[in-house]
Structure formats: C-alpha cells, structure tokens
Amino acid sequence: MNILVFTKRVAATQEEELRITGEGQAVDLSKVPFKVNDWDNYSVEEAVRIVDKAGGSVTAISIGDAESDEVLRRAIAMGAKDGFLVETGEALHDPFTRGELIRGFIDKEKVPFDIILTGVQSEDDQFGAVGGVLAGLMGLPYASMVIGIDAVETDHVVIRRELEGGLQEKVKVATPCVLSIQSGINEPRYVSIMGIRKASKVERKVFKADGYEKGSPKIELVKWVYPEKKGGATMLDGELADVCGQLLGILKEKGVYQ
Amino acid sequence: MSYTLIVAEVRRGVFEERNLDSLGLGALLGAQSVLLVPDGAYQVPDKLVDVVLKVKAAEEAYLNPMNMGKILEAVFAARGKPDHVLFTQSSSGTESAAYAAGLFGMPVITDVSGYDRDAGVFLKSYYSDKVFGQFKAAGAPAVLTVRSGSFREFAAEKAAAAAAEAIEGAAAVEARTFVEYVEEEKTDIDITKAEFLLSVGRGIGNQDEVAGYEELAGALKAVLSGSRPVIDKMWLPKARQVGTSGKTVKPKVYLAMGISGAFQHIAGMKDSDCIIAVNKDPGAPIFQYAHYGIIGDIHKVRDKLKELAKG
C-alpha cells in the first residue's frame, strides 16, 4: 500500500487580530505563528496507521514555500518515509489550481500510489475542495468527511463518512482513490522536538512548481473584507469579581440559576 | 438560455431545509432557476423555482459524487450548461461540488455566504470568519456551495408553480457504493434538552482543565457541552458536541467559554435564547452572535464563578 498524504502549513489565527492591508489586497500574517493544518495532522496519522497494518509506505507532500519543510519533517517524525515539497512562489488560493498542480506533479514524477489522503479542509482557507477537485481531475473515486476506515483490502476500502447531526454512512470505495479525512478519526501521536530533529536527517525532496502543467486560476480574489458587524454583544466590563457577579445576575434573570 | 442549476440535498426522504439558502441565492442570481431532485416523495417548494427537474435515481445514488457526475453530464447534455451550479455547504454537498468541479473543469467557490450583485462577487469565509474574501469566478459554469442560513430570506415566491420536468438517471457506478447508515449511540445525557449549557472549546487548553469546568457546571447546575476540537480530543463524549456535525441546541442560556465561533459551531447554537461568550480575543467571531460578552481568561472567570457560586 503506497499512501500519499497531503499536509499544509497554515497560519494559526485563532487568537490573533487580523489586519487587512491597503485597499483589501492582503491579510497581514507577518506576526502570526504558523503550524500544521489540524485536519492534515489527523490524515498523516491515519496514513501511518494503515501502513502499519497493511504494509507499504507513506509519502508526505506539501505545496508551499520553503518553510513548509517544517510540516514534512513533522510527518516524517510521525512515520512517513518520504517528504516532497512542491515549491511555489506565492500561495495558491484557487483549490482548482492546487488540484491541477498536484495532478501534474504526480503524473510527471510518476509517483506511485494506492490511496491519496487529504484533510477535509485547510484551517486557513476552509475551501474543503482540493481533495474532491483532485479526484475529479484524475478520474478517481472519492469520499470526503471520512471519520473511520474499517477495512483496507487489495482493491477497495470500507469507510465511514460523517454526515450531519451525528449520523454516519458506511461506504465501499474502490482503490486507487482519494479520501479526505475528518478531524477526530484518530488520536494523532505526540511529536517531540527531538523526534522532529531526528526527522531532519531524512532527506526531503524539493520540486519546483513551475515544472508542472496547470491552467490559469479559475477564480479571482478581488479583495479582502472584514465581516459585517451583526449588532454584537453587550460587553461586561470591570474587575473580575464584578464581571462574574454581573454574569451570575444574568443567569438569575434568565431563570437558570438561583 | 442561461440558467442556475440548484442541486437539492435530500436525505432519508427529506428535502433538507438548507436548500432554501440555495434557492435564495438562485433568486439573487436572477437567471431561470432549475431545481434538481431525485425522483421520490420529497416535499419540494415548487413555487420558489422555475423548473423542478426530477432525475430517475435512488437517493443514495444521487448523493454519491461519482453518480452526481453522471447526472450532471446528462443535465448539461439535455439543457446546455448553466451559469452556476449550486450545492449546499454540507457533508454531501461539498463532496459532490468539489468532485464535479474537478471532473468538468469548473471553477469552485465553497461556503458562499454573501453575493454582491453589482460587483458580481461572492463572499467566502477565511480563518473561521475573521476575514472574508470577495471572489469572482473566471468562467462558467461556476460551482458554489451555499452556507446554511445565508440567503433563505431572498427565496421569492413566484406566481405559478414550477414546470415539472424529468430526466433519465445514469447507471449506478461501481467505484463507490453505499452500504448502510450508522446511527449515533444513545447516551443518558441529552444536551438538546438542557435549559442551561456550559460549553467549552479548544481554549480550555488541555484535558486536565476539564475537571474544573465540570465542577463549575455542577455549581451552576448547567450541563457541560463542547465544540468539536474538545470532542475530537476525547475530552468530552461525542454526544456532547454542539454544531452541524453534532447537536443543534436551543437552551435558555448558552455560556460559551474558549470557543471562537466557527460557522459549523454557530449553526448549532445561534438560536439559543441568551448566548454569553467568554474569550480572550476581542475579535472572536462568537461575540457577533452573543448577547453578552466577557473579554478575559476563561480559567480565571471559571475559578471566580465557582467561588461566587459557592458563597
């Protein structure tokens, strides 16, 4: 079983104030820390677990600038054998373009695979589309929101997809295929700094993105805007004890606390 | 003639309510709207579209992206290509949308929550709603997935019911087949019945902190629930998850601590009578939906509340 797993380095913006620059041209990420995309952490773990059981090897692939090497080292520390960086000058927003680039890369470099794993979505752009676009472009069977892989056979896998409200569906998918992995499918192993340092000794290959065929972007980012304000909350201000007292007062008023 | 193809989402005999948002965006786009549904006893709002196009396909086949590819091919062959193909922003909607985009070489913009008609741009969330990108599709047909709750008020009733048309389905593909539905396990605590939910998010930091929030819930007589990351990490059981892939709740009070307010979470709690959010980030999107907000460290607020509740 050869598994290709895609892993992306993303800005960790959850606790950051984001500023749009100029007339909406860019979002300033210069002071924001970066990390591995949460969803890809789960899919790298899943790839390693499949190979542990079924044999074969895991290749981690990232598209991005040289800094993305960091998520490849991390994947290697988790158990991937190889790390490939497809180096791009600028971030590619369009999921279609990313799908084309990946297809071009796999075709031209003749990267062998039985299963391709992506995350359900990137934390930053939340497109949730690269896996599906890639499957469509390559003519491969596809399933997304994969929350369980119950069987891996020579010519198919049996997986569970997460639907809404706690419901799942069990689906049989022929291999080779593309699967997009949902968070919570497993418990990703802990990766120590030591582990990542050791992984640095494994050679990662760098490929230049310009070497692969892709068309012009199919969508255009016109500008960035802040969310529309929706009224917003009444803020409780003051000392901690005072604020908490006000909060308890609201709970009493609403009749949920005596 | 230009038209908008609206791919309805159905599940277990039900025409999903979030389809109304696709119908709303369809109305804003202005072209003739053609609603695609599988043949079956679905309650279709046939005054909100121009054409209801029934495809001869079983529900499971229709919800399978590979089959949807074949169905779209048949629709395009029969009616020509539309300007836009709309799917719901949901598990199956996004799956089929992205796959179809790759298959037919169509531009794709997901999670669309706004449309500026004059500029012809679609609004799409980035960074869990902290900023939005205005996108234009460079070609047609463009595939869009529509965020639930964003456009339903624009769905406009027409004078007459839609014309009913039918199209042959395509043979079911072998490459992917439906096996069965798997229901969630029943548990003793039902968060949808609670009047007061204390909900914790990734902001609690680590598993050791959970006990302190359980104590607070005990002191306030609230039921403890959580956002997805807390459940993914198994700090709380799955039945306690609030959001699109968890439960939709409507308590009297929803107290959210360390939850940023991603759309999938908001969709599951926005109709609560009173929402109170505690977060250290003043820009957290949840403050846009909350009635009351506290900017501060949740652990400090937790400890002080416990102290005051005891006294």
Ligand SMILES: Cc1cc2nc3c(=O)[nH]c(=O)nc-3n(C[C@H](O)[C@H](O)[C@H](O)COP(=O)(O)OP(=O)(O)OC[C@H]3O[C@@H](n4cnc5c(N)ncnc54)[C@H](O)[C@@H]3O)c2cc1C
């Ligand atoms: C298909 C799909 C389905 C999904 N379904 C769901 C679902 O059902 N429910 C759900 O919740 N999510 C769901 N998600 C995930 C969702 O997109 C978000 O990733 C998730 O809701 C984020 O959870 P969070 O707010 O707890 O974490 P984060 O977004 O990481 O936010 C943590 C917050 O805590 C704050 N914080 C951190 N430390 C402190 C502190 N000490 N004091 C105060 N504040 C602090 C931060 O400022 C931040 O705002 C789904 C995603 C997908 C793709």
Ligand SMILES: Nc1ncnc2c1ncn2[C@@H]1O[C@H](COP(=O)(O)O)[C@@H](O)[C@H]1O
């Ligand atoms: N630049 C990238 N490098 C590596 N993987 C990517 C990249 N962009 C997207 N992916 C993969 O595609 C998934 C979905 O991304 P998106 O469509 O951007 O939400 C991610 O979870 C990754 O696995």
